[in-house]
Amino acid sequence: FLPPMYLKKDFLLSLIREATRVGKTSLIMSLVSEEFPEEVPPRAEEITIPADVTPERVPTHIVDYSGNGCAIHMAYAILWHCLSCKQYKTCYILASSNDISLLPLILVGNKSDLVEYSSMETILPIMNQYTEIETCVECSAKNLKNISELFYYAQKAVLHPTGPLYCPEEKE
Ligand code: GTP
Ligand code: MG
Numbered sequence: 001f002l003p004p005m006y007l008k009k010d011f012l013l014s015l016i017r018e019a020t021r022v023g024k025t026s027l028i029m030s031l032v033s034e035e036f037p038e039e040v041p042p043r044a045e046e047i048t049i050p051a052d053v054t055p056e057r058v059p060t061h062i063v064d065y066s067g068n069g070c071a072i073h074m075a076y077a078i079l080w081h082c083l084s085c086k087q088y089k090t091c092y093i094l095a096s097s098n099d100i101s102l103l104p105l106i107l108v109g110n111k112s113d114l115v116e117y118s119s120m121e122t123i124l125p126i127m128n129q130y131t132e133i134e135t136c137v138e139c140s141a142k143n144l145k146n147i148s149e150l151f152y153y154a155q156k157a158v159l160h161p162t163g164p165l166y167c168p169e170e171k172e
Contacts (some may be wrong), residue, residue: 023110025064026141031151036142042066049151057156106153107136113143 028044029037044064051059108128111118118138127133134157140145 002016003151009079020066022078023141025066025164027108027110027139027147027150028064031147034144036144038155055152056106056159058159060151060155062151070143106134106157108150110134111137111140112138112145113140 005140020136025040025044028036028047029040032047044062045068046064047062049060049062051057083135107123109123112118120136122140125134127136135153136148137150137153139150141147
């Protein structure tokens with residue numbers, strides 16, 4: 001499942017490139033409107049969630065991303081991944097760094113309404129192999145399961161990363 005010969009960075013980049021139709025836009029719209037959008041545009045509008053309604057009390061800017069290619073230069077601060085119906089795919093970037101390998105990651109298993117079992121047992125070994133992965137969460141934009149939790153974990157991963165702050169390759 002996780003080819004060991006993969007460089008971490010390449011692995012992460014490959015996840016992002018494949019992250020189509022996993023529910024990025026639906027997750028954002030479900031968070032904002034508290035209901036599942038039946039019609040979903042390719043990208044949600046940029047939005048800033050004010051500090052006073054976020055658990056960590058920091059304003060959170062959410063930038064959606066759609067299509068092929070990598071938007072690693074994007075403006076903000078979290079990267080999350082989506083495990084969508086057993087397919088291991090990337091969800092979304094909100095990144096403050098140009099270097100993906102320095103970003104904290106969250107693995108997101110969206111569309112949990114479509115399956116009757118949990119994928120956590122599959123995910124946990126992956127999480128343990130990658131110090132970049134802060135946490136994983138199963139959610140559903142459709143039945144609103146774990147949506148606010150997901151954004152909370154994303155905030156937390158950026159504000160209080162548990163991964164190494166020192167990057168051996170960059171020596172900084
Ligand atoms: P791109 O922008 O095209 O890469 O897609 P995306 O990742 O933004 O996914 P989008 O939100 O457009 O959702 C893709 C499809 O999955 C749509 O038909 C959604 O209705 C559906 N979908 C999204 N989230 C869920 C979910 O939690 N459960 C189910 N059953 N369907 C979902
Ligand atoms: Mg989209």
